[in-house]
Amino acid sequence: MTQVLDGRRVRGDATRRAILRRAVDEASLSGLDGLTIGGLASALGISKSNVATLFGSKLDLQLATIEAAREIFIDAVIVPGLAAPHGLPRLWAIVDAWLTYSESRTFAGGCFFRAVAADASAKDDAARELLVQIDVEWAEFLTRAVREAGLPDPEGLAFEITALLDAANLMSQLHRSPRGYAQARASIRARLDAVDNSR
Amino acid sequence: MTQVLDGRRVRGDATRRAILRRAVDEASLSGLDGLTIGGLASALGISKSNVATLFGSKLDLQLATIEAAREIFIDAVIVPGLAAPHGLPRLWAIVDAWLTYSESRTFAGGCFFRAVAADASAKDDAARELLVQIDVEWAEFLTRAVREAGLPDPEGLAFEITALLDAANLMSQLHRSPRGYAQARASIRARLDAVDNSR
DNA sequence: TTAATATACGAACGGTCGTACGTATTGTCG
């Protein structure tokens, strides 16, 4: 019978976690193609073949990295959002959590999914499919929050909010200026107020 | 005295142009790091050392690629925008030209500058500086158009418009769906109408 | 105890990268 605690797997999982923690930061800076097995190994002081063994292939490493980023994103944005009371407060809590998630550099290169989207979207592999699915889930989550806030055109409003969040993230990344965060906050706030008042 | 037409330079410039035409498409798909001297050479049926000689170094090739993309962008968006009459029509012409520029795949991977922004912004070289400058120029250009349309808060409105344009471009790239273009058009149109009516 | 499993390592594979060097060819200019 398989033990609940397998000393070998415990050791391996610890190494895997250490690798992935580094991998998400690296990928948020250089994209999924910028991830290198040898680079991760030397950065962590372990052997290159160890990294290769633990993940099997480069593609599997990329997939595991995306999954790890998803969990971190959920903890940083989704959970705080769901902790807020229904309606407009929850919607604003999600927006605020997202901006804090980007600005506080939860990942070294800002939003992980925007950083890797450019490279990955030009390919046709499992990594791209996973990223598409995650983006769909995010859009549905935000759309539901907008709908539960009683606002009209939830899909359209969710599109606009995501656009502003991404723009703030991009400005902080390219121009290394926090100005976009204040601008996005103001724009979204004004947009929600305008729609809410005309209800 | 240097001839106006130097047969050697004419030949070299023709090769350079052929390389850059391919390079902007390649970079719009895979980023500036995805550009490879050998890849461009074999794609064009010329020798790798020829490409290296014509541009000197990889960084210089990247810079030349960015400059080439800038010229193409100016022809596709700025020129049509400036051809429209002042005020709101010009602003809308710019928005429309930008969406057409992205949707018609002027570059194979959609907007060149959004495609390369992620990778480049994590570095600290001349390529990043050039991309920052181009983005500043775009923001100033769009802000001026908003101001000349008599709308309030030109910087803020330009930020919002750019955010929606980028979101449409990203959606078409990641989800391979044209839905974002119609959504961006509707959102920007509604935003401009709302601001214009409350003048 | 013995066999099987999961990490870990070192070494090596073929491949591609950016770069540099020597050389040939073609065009320009004194």
Added chain:
DNA sequence: CGACAATACGTACGACCGTTCGTATATTAA
């Protein structure tokens, strides 16, 4: 004509890439 310049090519270099193989070690299972 000769001297020089700009392309173009072939070759080679060291570095890194992802992957594979053999091996050692610790843990679990039979």
